[in-house]
Amino acid sequence: MNEKIDITLTINGRDYPIRVEPRKTLVDAIRDDCGQTGTHIGCEHGVCGTCTIIVDELAVRSCLMFAVQASGKKIRTVEGLADGDELSVLQRAFIDNHGLQCGYCTPGFLMLATNALEKNPQIDDEELLDVLASNLCRCTGYQNIIKAVKAARDELQARSPA
Ligand code: FES
Numbered sequence: 001m002n003e004k005i006d007i008t009l010t011i012n013g014r015d016y017p018i019r020v021e022p023r024k025t026l027v028d029a030i031r032d033d034c035g036q037t038g039t040h041i042g043c044e045h046g047v048c049g050t051c052t053i054i055v056d057e058l059a060v061r062s063c064l065m066f067a068v069q070a071s072g073k074k075i076r077t078v079e080g081l082a083d084g085d086e087l088s089v090l091q092r093a094f095i096d097n098h099g100l101q102c103g104y105c106t107p108g109f110l111m112l113a114t115n116a117l118e119k120n121p122q123i124d125d126e127e128l129l130d131v132l133a134s135n136l137c138r139c140t141g142y143q144n145i146i147k148a149v150k151a152a153r154d155e156l157q158a159r160s161p162a
Protein backbone atom coordinates (compact mmCIF):
# COMPACT_ATOMS: atom_id res chain seq x y z
CA MET A 1 0.00 0.00 0.00
CA ASN A 2 1.56 3.28 -1.10
CA GLU A 3 -1.02 5.68 0.28
CA LYS A 4 0.71 8.56 2.02
CA ILE A 5 0.04 9.62 5.58
CA ASP A 6 0.25 13.08 7.15
CA ILE A 7 2.55 13.18 10.15
CA THR A 8 4.55 15.78 12.04
CA LEU A 9 8.16 15.18 12.94
CA THR A 10 9.50 17.38 15.73
CA ILE A 11 13.23 17.74 15.17
CA ASN A 12 15.39 19.82 17.48
CA GLY A 13 12.29 21.65 18.68
CA ARG A 14 10.92 22.50 15.24
CA ASP A 15 7.81 20.91 13.73
CA TYR A 16 7.95 19.48 10.21
CA PRO A 17 4.51 18.55 8.86
CA ILE A 18 5.20 16.01 6.11
CA ARG A 19 3.37 13.43 4.02
CA VAL A 20 5.06 10.03 3.79
CA GLU A 21 4.45 6.46 2.75
CA PRO A 22 4.02 4.22 5.80
CA ARG A 23 7.12 2.26 4.78
CA LYS A 24 9.41 5.31 4.68
CA THR A 25 12.24 5.06 7.18
CA LEU A 26 12.76 7.77 9.74
CA VAL A 27 16.23 8.59 8.45
CA ASP A 28 14.93 9.05 4.90
CA ALA A 29 12.13 11.30 6.13
CA ILE A 30 14.51 13.40 8.23
CA ARG A 31 16.88 13.85 5.30
CA ASP A 32 14.55 13.97 2.29
CA ASP A 33 11.36 15.48 3.67
CA CYS A 34 12.74 17.69 6.44
CA GLY A 35 16.01 18.65 4.76
CA GLN A 36 18.10 17.79 7.82
CA THR A 37 20.98 15.99 6.15
CA GLY A 38 23.38 15.93 9.10
CA THR A 39 22.17 12.42 9.95
CA HIS A 40 24.01 10.02 7.65
CA ILE A 41 23.02 6.69 6.14
CA GLY A 42 25.45 3.79 6.05
CA CYS A 43 24.28 0.21 6.01
CA GLU A 44 20.50 0.80 6.25
CA HIS A 45 20.34 -2.47 8.18
CA GLY A 46 20.90 -1.41 11.77
CA VAL A 47 24.53 -2.50 11.78
CA CYS A 48 26.80 0.57 11.50
CA GLY A 49 25.11 3.12 13.80
CA THR A 50 25.86 6.00 11.43
CA CYS A 51 22.18 7.01 11.45
CA THR A 52 21.95 7.20 15.27
CA ILE A 53 19.70 9.96 16.60
CA ILE A 54 17.90 10.53 19.90
CA VAL A 55 14.16 9.90 20.08
CA ASP A 56 12.45 10.64 23.39
CA GLU A 57 15.74 10.39 25.31
CA LEU A 58 16.77 7.10 23.67
CA ALA A 59 19.56 6.63 21.14
CA VAL A 60 18.00 4.85 18.16
CA ARG A 61 19.08 3.77 14.70
CA SER A 62 16.87 5.83 12.48
CA CYS A 63 17.16 3.39 9.57
CA LEU A 64 15.32 0.83 11.70
CA MET A 65 12.32 3.03 12.53
CA PHE A 66 9.53 4.11 10.26
CA ALA A 67 8.87 7.83 10.11
CA VAL A 68 5.25 7.26 11.16
CA GLN A 69 6.49 5.69 14.42
CA ALA A 70 8.26 8.93 15.34
CA SER A 71 5.30 11.24 14.82
CA GLY A 72 4.72 13.27 17.99
CA LYS A 73 8.01 12.20 19.55
CA LYS A 74 10.90 14.47 20.45
CA ILE A 75 13.66 13.91 17.90
CA ARG A 76 17.18 15.23 18.27
CA THR A 77 19.76 15.17 15.52
CA VAL A 78 23.32 16.41 15.15
CA GLU A 79 22.06 19.78 13.89
CA GLY A 80 20.70 20.47 17.38
CA LEU A 81 23.93 19.91 19.33
CA ALA A 82 25.55 23.31 18.87
CA ASP A 83 24.13 26.43 20.47
CA GLY A 84 24.35 28.86 17.55
CA ASP A 85 28.03 29.04 16.70
CA GLU A 86 29.05 27.42 19.95
CA LEU A 87 29.79 23.72 19.62
CA SER A 88 28.78 21.34 22.38
CA VAL A 89 31.49 20.14 24.74
CA LEU A 90 31.46 16.78 22.96
CA GLN A 91 31.73 18.30 19.48
CA ARG A 92 34.67 20.42 20.62
CA ALA A 93 36.32 17.36 22.18
CA PHE A 94 36.06 15.48 18.86
CA ILE A 95 37.96 18.32 17.18
CA ASP A 96 40.54 18.70 19.94
CA ASN A 97 41.23 14.96 20.10
CA HIS A 98 41.14 14.29 16.34
CA GLY A 99 38.12 12.06 16.79
CA LEU A 100 37.16 12.19 13.14
CA GLN A 101 38.72 11.86 9.73
CA CYS A 102 36.22 11.70 6.85
CA GLY A 103 33.44 12.55 9.32
CA TYR A 104 30.92 10.14 7.86
CA CYS A 105 30.32 8.23 11.08
CA THR A 106 30.65 11.32 13.28
CA PRO A 107 26.98 12.40 13.60
CA GLY A 108 26.08 8.91 14.78
CA PHE A 109 28.90 8.78 17.32
CA LEU A 110 28.04 12.28 18.55
CA MET A 111 24.39 11.41 19.15
CA LEU A 112 25.23 8.03 20.70
CA ALA A 113 27.75 9.58 23.08
CA THR A 114 25.57 12.62 23.85
CA ASN A 115 22.81 10.28 24.93
CA ALA A 116 25.17 8.13 27.02
CA LEU A 117 26.64 11.17 28.81
CA GLU A 118 23.22 12.68 29.46
CA LYS A 119 21.84 9.41 30.82
CA ASN A 120 24.84 8.83 33.06
CA PRO A 121 27.27 11.74 33.50
CA GLN A 122 29.36 9.49 35.79
CA ILE A 123 29.68 6.72 33.20
CA ASP A 124 32.94 4.81 33.69
CA ASP A 125 35.45 3.89 30.99
CA GLU A 126 34.26 0.31 30.67
CA GLU A 127 30.60 1.25 30.22
CA LEU A 128 31.59 3.95 27.76
CA LEU A 129 33.53 1.45 25.66
CA ASP A 130 30.55 -0.85 25.73
CA VAL A 131 28.23 1.89 24.44
CA LEU A 132 30.64 3.13 21.76
CA ALA A 133 31.26 -0.41 20.52
CA SER A 134 27.87 -0.35 18.84
CA ASN A 135 28.94 2.09 16.09
CA LEU A 136 31.41 1.58 13.25
CA CYS A 137 34.08 3.90 11.88
CA ARG A 138 36.16 3.08 8.81
CA CYS A 139 38.81 5.72 9.43
CA THR A 140 39.96 6.44 12.93
CA GLY A 141 40.81 3.14 14.55
CA TYR A 142 38.47 4.27 17.34
CA GLN A 143 41.18 5.35 19.78
CA ASN A 144 40.62 9.06 19.23
CA ILE A 145 36.85 8.74 19.29
CA ILE A 146 37.10 7.07 22.69
CA LYS A 147 39.61 9.68 23.84
CA ALA A 148 37.28 12.48 22.72
CA VAL A 149 34.25 11.10 24.54
CA LYS A 150 36.25 10.54 27.72
CA ALA A 151 37.58 14.09 27.50
CA ALA A 152 34.04 15.46 27.12
CA ARG A 153 32.83 13.36 30.04
CA ASP A 154 35.69 14.63 32.23
CA GLU A 155 35.09 18.24 31.24
CA LEU A 156 31.36 18.01 31.89
CA GLN A 157 32.03 16.40 35.27
CA ALA A 158 34.49 19.18 36.16
CA ARG A 159 31.86 21.78 35.25
CA SER A 160 29.12 20.08 37.31
CA PRO A 161 30.69 17.84 39.96
CA ALA A 162 28.33 15.18 41.32
S1 FES B 1 22.49 3.21 8.49
FE1 FES B 1 21.37 2.78 10.26
S2 FES B 1 22.59 1.39 11.39
FE2 FES B 1 23.69 1.70 9.52
Ligand code: FES
Nearest residue numbers: 101105137138139
Ligand atom coordinates in the same frame (compact mmCIF):
# COMPACT_ATOMS: atom_id res chain seq x y z
S1 FES C 1 35.70 9.27 10.47
FE1 FES C 1 35.46 8.29 8.54
S2 FES C 1 34.06 6.65 8.96
FE2 FES C 1 34.51 7.47 10.90
